[in-house]
Amino acid sequence: MIGRRQLLGAATASLALAKVAGVQAAAAAGAVTARGLPAGLPRGADGRLARLATLDLESLQDFTLGFRVLYGKKLRIASAEAFDRLLEKEGIDPTTPMSPHEVAALAEKDPIITVATRTWLANQQVTWKTLQDHFHKYSDHYFSEMEAADNSGPGTLELAPNMTIPDYARHEIHIQPGGYVGDPFAGHVYHYGTNSFYIAVIGHNEQDQVHKGTAERLPVPADGKVKRILDMGCGSGQLTVALKERFPDAEVWGIDVGGPMVRYAHMRSRRLGVGANFAQRLAEDTKFPDNYFDIVTSYIIHHELPQVKTRQVIDEARRVTRSGGVYYPIDFNSGGAKSPPRSMFGRWWDHRWNNEVWSLEYHSLNFTDEIAQRGFGMVKDAKAALPGFGVRHAIKQA
Amino acid sequence: MATPESKRPTYAAEAIPSDVTTSSFLGNPVLDNVVSCMIAMSAEMWATKRRMKVLEAVLAKSGIAADKIEKYVPTPQETLEWEQDRDRYLDLVVGPLSNAGYRNFSSDFDKR
Numbered sequence: 032m033i034g035r036r037q038l039l040g041a042a043t044a045s046l047a048l049a050k051v052a053g054v055q056a057a058a059a060a061g062a063v064t065a066r067g068l069p070a071g072l073p074r075g076a077d078g079r080l081a082r083l084a085t086l087d088l089e090s091l092q093d094f095t096l097g098f099r100v101l102y103g104k105k106l107r108i109a110s111a112e113a114f115d116r117l118l119e120k121e122g123i124d125p126t127t128p129m130s131p132h133e134v135a136a137l138a139e140k141d142p143i144i145t146v147a148t149r150t151w152l153a154n155q156q157v158t159w160k161t162l163q164d165h166f167h168k169y170s171d172h173y174f175s176e177m178e179a180a181d182n183s184g185p186g187t188l189e190l191a192p193n194m195t196i197p198d199y200a201r202h203e204i205h206i207q208p209g210g211y212v213g214d215p216f217a218g219h220v221y222h223y224g225t226n227s228f229y230i231a232v233i234g235h236n237e238q239d240q241v242h243k244g245t246a247e248r249l250p251v252p253a254d255g256k257v258k259r260i261l262d263m264g265c266g267s268g269q270l271t272v273a274l275k276e277r278f279p280d281a282e283v284w285g286i287d288v289g290g291p292m293v294r295y296a297h298m299r300s301r302r303l304g305v306g307a308n309f310a311q312r313l314a315e316d317t318k319f320p321d322n323y324f325d326i327v328t329s330y331i332i333h334h335e336l337p338q339v340k341t342r343q344v345i346d347e348a349r350r351v352t353r354s355g356g357v358y359y360p361i362d363f364n365s366g367g368a369k370s371p372p373r374s375m376f377g378r379w380w381d382h383r384w385n386n387e388v389w390s391l392e393y394h395s396l397n398f399t400d401e402i403a404q405r406g407f408g409m410v411k412d413a414k415a416a417l418p419g420f421g422v423r424h425a426i427k428q429a
Numbered sequence: 430m431a432t433p434e435s436k437r438p439t440y441a442a443e444a445i446p447s448d449v450t451t452s453s454f455l456g457n458p459v460l461d462n463v464v465s466c467m468i469a470m471s472a473e474m475w476a477t478k479r480r481m482k483v484l485e486a487v488l489a490k491s492g493i494a495a496d497k498i499e500k501y502v503p504t505p506q507e508t509l510e511w512e513q514d515r516d517r518y519l520d521l522v523v524g525p526l527s528n529a530g531y532r533n534f535s536s537d538f539d540k541r
Contacts, residue, residue: 074500086483086499090476097475097515098468101523109527145454146526149461152449153468161472170433178437196442203447213444215433290440311440386447 068172078238079303083223084172088165095158096227102154103231106147113143114376128369131379131391138376148384152206155385158224159207166216173216180298185306186275188297190290194311199337200288202388211266211289218295222267233419239269241417245330245361246273248416250424252325252355257281261324261351263314263344263360264288264332268296268307274328275300275307284319286312315343322353331420333362334393341393342401349406349427358407358425361417365398399423471522475515482511 074082074089083089117137118125129137138144166173181188196212203210207224211217229236236242251257257278262271265285275283285307287293293309300307312318314332327348333341348358370378382390402425403409413424453461483501491497503511 075502077502086480086501087476090479091472093479093515094472094475094519097512097519098471098523100516101519105520105524105527142455143527145456146464149454149464150468150523150526152452153465154472156450156465157469157472167433170435174435174437190440192438192440198445201443201445203444206447206449208444209441210444212442215435215439215441217441290442294440384449384452386449 068169070172080237081299081302084165084169088161091157091161092223092227095154095161096230098150098154099227099231102147102151106150110144110147111373111376113141114138114373117141118372123372125373126371129372129375130369131375131382134372134375134379135383137372138380148380152384155206158227159220162220162223163208163214163216166219170215173219177294177298180301181294184301185304186297186300187308187310188293189308189310189312190294191311192290194290196288197313197340199340199389203386204335204388206386211287211292215291216295217289217291218267218293218299221292222269222295222299225267233417236269239273242269242273242330243276245270245417246277248414249274249277249326249328249359250357250410250413250416252357252426254355257325259324260284260326261286261317261319261328263317263327263329263348264335265296265309266292266330266332268293268300268309270328270330271296271307271309272300272303272305274326275305281325283307285309286314286317288313315340315347317347317351319351321350322356323351324356325353326357326359327352328358328416329360329362330417331362333360333398334365334387334390336393337389338392338396341396341398342405345402345405345407352427354427354429356427358402358423358427359416360398360402360423362393362398362421362423364421365394365396370394468523471519475518478518479511479515482507 068084072081073084074086076082083092114137115125117140121137123129123137181190201210201212203213205224205228207217207220208214209217211221214220226237229241233241258280259282260274260278262268262274262283262285265271265287266289268285271283271285275281285293285296286309287296288311290311293311296307297309300309310318314329314336329344329348333344336344345358345360348360352358369375378390378394381387398421399409402423406428407425408428410424410426413422415422455461455464483503486503486507487497487501
């Protein structure tokens with residue numbers, strides 16, 4: 032496996048470290064005690080990533096990351112092969128499309144599949160629980176960190192404590208306890224917990240490599256004018272930050288339904304010295320003026336939305352994108368309500384056991400067509416901003 | 430959703446809990462629990478092994494101060510070696526779960 036420092040490169044790491052050197056220096060004076068954590072970053076930073084505050088927590092996360100790698104190499108394959116044997120035993124043609132319900136009924140018969148699922152879930156629970164327990168245990172430290180950042184720049188933070196959170200957004204996606212809205216440290220937990228997702232599915236992302244690469248590949252309007260950018264459903268803000276770094280003179284906004292998510296995003300952005308703006312707002316109701324943005328994007332949120340919301344978000348994106356501006360929502364390829372058994376098996380599994388509540392709705396929608404039907408022109412032969420994911424490069428028509 | 434006791438603003442809202450944590454996959458919830466224990470125990474064991482690696486590395490380089498151990502940053506070579514050992518360890522502990530024992534045990538289990 033390639034080490035993250037090898038991927039990052041010593042020069043880049045040195046630059047990033049220099050940005051947080053002041054905070055690290057403050058941390059050098061103390062160590063973790065039973066009573067609390069020293070001010071600042073207790074164990075410094077690894078490039079752009081603040082190191083988890085205890086060695087044991089870092090090691091537990093290293094384990095769960097390693098498990099995800101092993102799962103992809105062995106357990107997932109064993110599970111898929113077991114599924115193929117089930118098809119053969121039941122006399123089912125592996126090319127015949129199946130529904131999620133049919134797949135589920137078949138999969139539950141096989142112990143290899145069920146034990147793989149159980150181990151994956153147990154690992155996922157260890158990932159979340161160890162992080163959440165740590166942030167809760169030292170909540171005073173982490174609350175203070177966020178409070179110190181809330182009203183200071185660079186960049187701004189807008190929270191909406193009286194906002195009614197829509198039911199669709201209150202689910203514990205990825206079985207993260209509290210989801211994106213229910214835990215005050217949801218942003219912290221999500222950011223560190225998803226590092227293992229990236230290793231297993233896309234590649235290293237501890238230094239935001241995936242988000243920075245995505246930001247670099249995101250297309251700009253034909254006239255080259257990029258004054259304002261919106262990242263809808265920004266989560267922990269990694270893409271928003273990367274966009275601001277690519278377009279330092281632009282006004283860059285990240286919005287998310289989760290107050291704890293944008294709060295963490297702002298704190299981290301500030302720590303990195305990046306002046307992005309974050310706000311707790313809904314992607315279907317952004318509150319921005321008409322035609323305000325040159326680029327509107329989103330990073331894998333649509334598979335976490337019901338279809339009706341996906342359509343509303345596209346309409347909202349059209350409203351706030353200026354004529355000739357780019358709308359480029361990043362998400363999985365969407366594949367229809369029925370697919371060949373093996374691919375449907377993976378999709379159903381993610382929906383049911385990773386608690387991707389809305390993913391089957393997303394996959395039964397032709398997301399690209401939905402965008403095209405809502406006042407956008409689709410660029411032919413467009414390039415992927417995130418390789419392996421769907422390509423939807425849309426231009427707002429005059 | 431359990432949140433830390435605090436009078437400070439949390440900006441959190443009520444979540445809809447997943448039902449996954451109450452699921453049983455293995456026909457007997459005890460078996461599910463055993464597997465969950467095994468994963469948690471493996472994680473703890475790995476954390477211990479990793480701490481030992483840090484400890485040994487620090488001891489070899491600069492003494493025995495606990496603070497030095499806590500803040501130790503592994504070298505790229507150490508990181509590579511530790512990741513390789515982690516994968517070996519996981520393969521040993523969890524890898525057998527991928528064994529192709531899909532034929533049920535019974536008195537007429539074919540002898541090969």
